[in-house]
Amino acid sequence: MSKHILVVGGGLAGTMVANGLCRRLGNELRAGQVQITLLGTSDRHLYQPALLFVPFGLAGEENLFRSQRQVLDRRVVFHVDPARQIEAVTKKVTTEAGRVFDYDYLILATGSRLMPETVPGMVEGAHWFYDLAGARKLRSALQAFTGGRIVVNINVPHKCPVAPLEMTLMLHDYLTKRGLIDRTTLTYTYPIGRLHALEPVAHWCKPVLEQRGIQSETFFNTEWIDPVNQRITSMEGVTLDYDLLITIPPHAGMEVVSTSNLGRGGWATTDPKTLLHTVHKEIFVIGDTTNIPISKAGSTAHFETETVIANITALIQEGCWSHDYDGKVFCFLETGMEEGTYTWFNYVTPPRLGPPSQMIHWFRLAYNRLYWLSVKGLL
Ligand SMILES: Cc1cc2nc3c(=O)[nH]c(=O)nc-3n(C[C@H](O)[C@H](O)[C@H](O)COP(=O)(O)OP(=O)(O)OC[C@H]3O[C@@H](n4cnc5c(N)ncnc54)[C@H](O)[C@@H]3O)c2cc1C
Structure with missing residues (x-):
């Protein structure tokens, strides 16, 4: 049968x-x-x-x-x-x-699906890039940005563990290239007591953020966002003012x-x-x-x-x-607009990140095209 x-x-x-x-x-x-x-x-x-x-x-929508x-x-x-x-x-x-x-x-x-509506004020007050409508809206907001306070706010659970970190590091380069970095404060928030769920990644990114002058707030579990006064408040009682809020909305299945x-x-x-x-x-x-x-x-x-x-x-x-x-699991990690690194791990081997290089960045960009072969099983 x-x-x-x-x-x-x-x-x-x-x-x-x-x-x-x-x-x-x-x-x-x-x-x-x-x-x-x-x-x-x-x-x-x-x-x-x-x-x-x-x-x-940097990505044509036709691709x-x-x-x-x-x-x-x-x-x-x-x-x-x-x-x-x-x-x-x-x-x-x-x-x-x-x-x-x-x-x-x-x-x-x-x-999984994005659940911005589960956080009061998030739909009205925040930008995100985890779906196409959000990514387009953020593109317009970044083009209009002339300096100020940007908060990159991470909520869990979410897919792609490194994408929020990549966004933060790429943003730093983008603002530097546009001559806006001296007029901008960039703050990265994370819900647990370190900068990333994967401990080795948390250790790796701490000095990376510090060297670039990116501020961070750990133990930041978003309670609500006030879109009128442009403030985001955590359950732990910390409030941050923002001019542009980029969030990773919590996900559900x-x-x-x-x-x-x-x-x-x-x-x-x-x-x-x-x-x-x-x-x-x-x-x-x-x-x-x-x-x-x-x-x-x-x-x-x-x-x-x-x-x-x-x-x-x-x-x-x-x-x-x-x-x-x-x-x-294997992850590429863009560490800026022109450099990247990668890591892999499994149930017994923890992740370890190598030094960033331009070659890995180019490979990541190439994979954006190779994906279409990979999903067909030809790679
Ligand atoms: C901005 C961003 C960057 C990322 N970067 C990376 C990266 O660099 N590396 C990496 O490995 N991963 C990355 N990811 C994560 C990766 O895209 C997801 O983990 C991956 O797509 C998961 O595959 P999936 O098939 O489980 O889910 P999806 O690809 O989301 O597919 C699920 C499908 O099921 C459909 N569906 C839902 N409900 C039903 C239903 N009732 N009946 C039928 N179909 C249904 C959905 O519409 C969808 O088409 C990134 C994600 C984002 C958003």
């Missing part, structure tokens, strides 16, 4: 896993023993990491998108029809359009995950090694939507998809498990 693999979510993780399974299960697809279906929310695929470059005018159908292997049956309810016990998914899909394996890759009882807050409860849902063993969870306490990043999703592709292939072809996920 034919096995049906249903992928919910056509972002980075869902697309990579569907394409990878087509490559590995070519014979089974040809023989009609396997079918792969992907349910998404849009016929356009967004490369999110390039949003970092939009506020500085951010491709047709979702074109980035998917042609053997994947694709519907722009989001999942509304997942019945894990009966192994059925009902969509917004009322279609019902049975599955043998479900791959949950619904990602997708509603379908919570309404289907697969995890609180939209984060699906996931075994960190098998990437199986902790209760429903036909459901694999990948990308931002897991509740695994590691970085929510495209590279995390990428390495997770490799594990899931190998395991589903082994289960179908040999009836056995292949291997577990080791927690691998």
Whole structure:
């Protein structure tokens, strides 16, 4: 009997896993023993990491998108029809359009969403770059900026652990190049008692921020923003005045995950090694939507998809498990407009950052283009 693999979510993780399974299960697809279906929310695929470059005018919007159908292997049956309810016990998914899909394996890759509305005043008073509308608005605000107080305010949880730091360091270079740095104070806030959740990154960035005269406030958990008087106040009682507030809004998982009882807050409860849902063993969870306490990043999703592709292939072809996920994450970190570094880590090896170089920066820019090969599984 034919096995049906249903992928919910056509972002980075869902697309990579569907394409990878087509490559590995070519014979089974040809023989009609396997079918792969992907349910998404849009016929356009967004490369999110390039949003970092939009506020500085360094990423053409035409490079951010491709047709979702074109980035998917042609053997994947694709519907722009989001999942509304997942019945894990009966192994059925009902969509917004009322279609019902049975599955043998479900791959949950619904990602995360920004929740600026959960912080009073944030929608009215803050800018962000984590979606296209926000990145465009911030680009206009930066072009109009002539000096003053900029606060970069980080809220958790959020995806891409290093993007806020990259924004801060790039901003410093941008303001220097525009001759505005002497008329600007730049303050970086972080919710815990150090400058970054990853301890080695926190140690690394402390002197980097200090050398550039960037001020910082740790233990800063945003309570509310006063958009009229341009003030941001933390639960710890600190108030900062700003002329431009750049925030990373807190994130949540997708509603379908919570309404289907697969995890609180939209984060699906996931075994960190098998990437199986902790209760429903036909459901694999990948990308931002897991509740695994590691970085929510495209590279995390990428390495997770490799594990899931190998395991589903082994289960179908040999009836056995292949291997577990080791927690691998790789991050580029732009340390300015013309330099970058990188780090990698996993469940046992902590991150270590090397010296920044122009070459790594160029490689990061090249990856913005190579992504389109990578998501197709050609890299
Ligand atoms: C500014 C910025 C910079 C970043 N930089 C980096 C970086 O340098 N390196 C890095 O590794 N990562 C980076 N990231 C993070 C990276 O983009 C995400 O971690 C990655 O996209 C996660 O992949 P995903 O598939 O889990 O989620 P997504 O790519 O967000 O995809 C989830 C998809 O599921 C869809 N969906 C939601 N609900 C449903 C539903 N009910 N039914 C069907 N589909 C649904 C969504 O619409 C979306 O298309 C960055 C992110 C941002 C915003």
